[in-house]
Amino acid sequence: MHLSEQEIIRREKLQELTQLGIDAYPAALFPITHSSTFIKENYKGPENAADFADVSIAGRIMSVRDMGKANFCVIQDGAGRIQLYIKRDDICTGEDKTLYDIVWKKLLDIGDFIGIKGYVFTTKTGETSIHVKDLTLLSKALRPLPIVKEKDGESFDEVTDPEFRYRQRYADLIVNPGVKDTFIKRTKMMNCIRAYLNDMNALEVETPVLQSIPGGAAARPFITHHNALDMPLYLRIANELYLKRLIVGGFDFVYEFSRNFRNEGMDRTHNPEFTILEFYVAYKDYFWMMETTENLLEQVAIATNGQTKLTVGEKEIEFKAPYKRISIYDAILEHTGIDVSNMNEDEIRTTCNTLHIPTEKSMGRAKMLDEIFGTMCEANYVQPTFIIDYPIEMSPLTKKHRSKPGLVERFELIVNGKELANAYTELNDPIDQRERFEEQTKLMERGDDEAMFIDQDFLRALEYGMPPTSGIGFGIDRLAMLMTNQLSIQDVLFFPQMRAENPNS
RNA sequence: GAUCUCGUAGCUCAGCUGGUAGAGCACAUCACUUUUAAUGAUGGGGUCUUGGGUUCGAAUCCCAACGGGAUCACCA
Numbered sequence: 001m002h003l004s005e006q007e008i009i010r011r012e013k014l015q016e017l018t019q020l021g022i023d024a025y026p027a028a029l030f031p032i033t034h035s036s037t038f039i040k041e042n043y044k045g046p047e048n049a050a051d052f053a054d055v056s057i058a059g060r061i062m063s064v065r066d067m068g069k070a071n072f073c074v075i076q077d078g079a080g081r082i083q084l085y086i087k088r089d090d091i092c093t094g095e096d097k098t099l100y101d102i103v104w105k106k107l108l109d110i111g112d113f114i115g116i117k118g119y120v121f122t123t124k125t126g127e128t129s130i131h132v133k134d135l136t137l138l139s140k141a142l143r144p145l146p147i148v149k150e151k152d153g154e155s156f157d158e159v160t161d162p163e164f165r166y167r168q169r170y171a172d173l174i175v176n177p178g179v180k181d182t183f184i185k186r187t188k189m190m191n192c193i194r195a196y197l198n199d200m201n202a203l204e205v206e207t208p209v210l211q212s213i214p215g216g217a218a219a220r221p222f223i224t225h226h227n228a229l230d231m232p233l234y235l236r237i238a239n240e241l242y243l244k245r246l247i248v249g250g251f252d253f254v255y256e257f258s259r260n261f262r263n264e265g266m267d268r269t270h271n272p273e274f275t276i277l278e279f280y281v282a283y284k285d286y287f288w289m290m291e292t293t294e295n296l297l298e299q300v301a302i303a304t305n306g307q308t309k310l311t312v313g314e315k316e317i318e319f320k321a322p323y324k325r326i327s328i329y330d331a332i333l334e335h336t337g338i339d340v341s342n343m344n345e346d347e348i349r350t351t352c353n354t355l356h357i358p359t360e361k362s363m364g365r366a367k368m369l370d371e372i373f374g375t376m377c378e379a380n381y382v383q384p385t386f387i388i389d390y391p392i393e394m395s396p397l398t399k400k401h402r403s404k405p406g407l408v409e410r411f412e413l414i415v416n417g418k419e420l421a422n423a424y425t426e427l428n429d430p431i432d433q434r435e436r437f438e439e440q441t442k443l444m445e446r447g448d449d450e451a452m453f454i455d456q457d458f459l460r461a462l463e464y465g466m467p468p469t470s471g472i473g474f475g476i477d478r479l480a481m482l483m484t485n486q487l488s489i490q491d492v493l494f495f496p497q498m499r500a501e502n503p504n505s
Numbered sequence: 506g507a508u509c510u511c512g513u514a515g516c517u518c519a520g521c522u523g524g525u526a527g528a529g530c531a532c533a534u535c536a537c538u539u540u541u542a543a544u545g546a547u548g549g550g551g552u553c554u555u556g557g558g559u560u561c562g563a564a565u566c567c568c569a570a571c572g573g574g575a576u577c578a579c580c581a
Binding site for chain 1: 506512514515516517518529530531532533536537538539540541542543544549550571572573574575576577578579580581
């Protein structure tokens, strides 16, 4: 193991601490009375100084300004940062100045955790600080932390290298405080959604991640193997079919934050594992779901950002309900000037050629329409927009439209040019469902490697009868990107997938 | 998977048309008892991602591998 000069020095300091009888990794708890942020927000000077005359806090040393027999340092705890004033003769009241001269000045470093006791005061320059009376080492850092300096809100030498930040997220979180805020917002968002659904008497459930038939979506799965059962298993690509089984079983409103796994390409909006919120509600249809969706999103925007109008990249996005609704045919008409609603497969193939959209023989009518929408229309919908009423072939789990032949009752919610949610009036006719699965099998035989497998157990469940139901899947990572104004999915996942680290680096 | 681009100290970055590697912060030693990108002085620290090639000589030019990013394909 190759150590840098600084790492060697820190290990030597650790030995010296041990020789002084100081445990660099003590087991006992350290009693904490306040957080850094609480002190800074509540200390008012002489008028309430008595309340802060004896505080005890702990955190990581982030910077040190040494003045000789006194110095200032900044520590960071879970809430934020606060400045400490450490004076030699205050932490070493007797003749022995070892604690200050040796332990504090020589043996402690930026990155170490310390616990301190002292009183709060305001410095000459007006910064709320803690005058330290007692100091304890709580944990020694052996690896030097990247140093980010700051003045007037401007950062210097900020660690921006994405590889460093994603591989060593722990270090990224320490030195880039904004990163923590992003993830706190993500959790607030999840909490808001849970509260919203729970208020509607929804039940949060858990369904299998290991599935023998990967259903509910069109995607390439990860395959694994169970040794004792000696059978292949797939990591789930969606939980839809399991939640519907629960609706059959008599739950009227279930939801799950489903970690899904898809063995496909990665880019700034795709990670191999990602989270989708799905919920299913009995006796509802997709109109009800559109209203619920726009109301939920409005609440989420307020819970995470305090307002419904958000800045995402260069754009302003207004999440206040209601949202525009437009059929996929009208969307295509609007952006291409071509009415495809009555075209057959050959005519649509010709249209694709006209629009310079490549097609393959395996692509059916619906797939080509999806391509036209994806390339010509989708990116234009920046404000939340429901695209509704899709052709039946591309929606094998969706109920036929109540009045428009050839279509299904389905919507996708597009925000900032990306699909954020996908919802239907669910297909609950078991005979129709069996036929749709058989259509998928034909597509598979034709070469479509994303077509769905027939799930006989799911059909058996439907045959017991499923109430009319509406369901939705929400891209939680993408929603987090919108709510936190991040352009890459890697910035809303703590540990995004990376290649194995180069052993030479 | 394809194309483009990047990889130099713990961190942020210089390093020109090839001539034995530099700065700031960090680190070490010293000074300084209210500083805040603290300051002043001195010093140490590098397999220039890895492996080949061209050359008298490669961080620099060429090829390949590994890793990151961007674009595309696939998808949410």
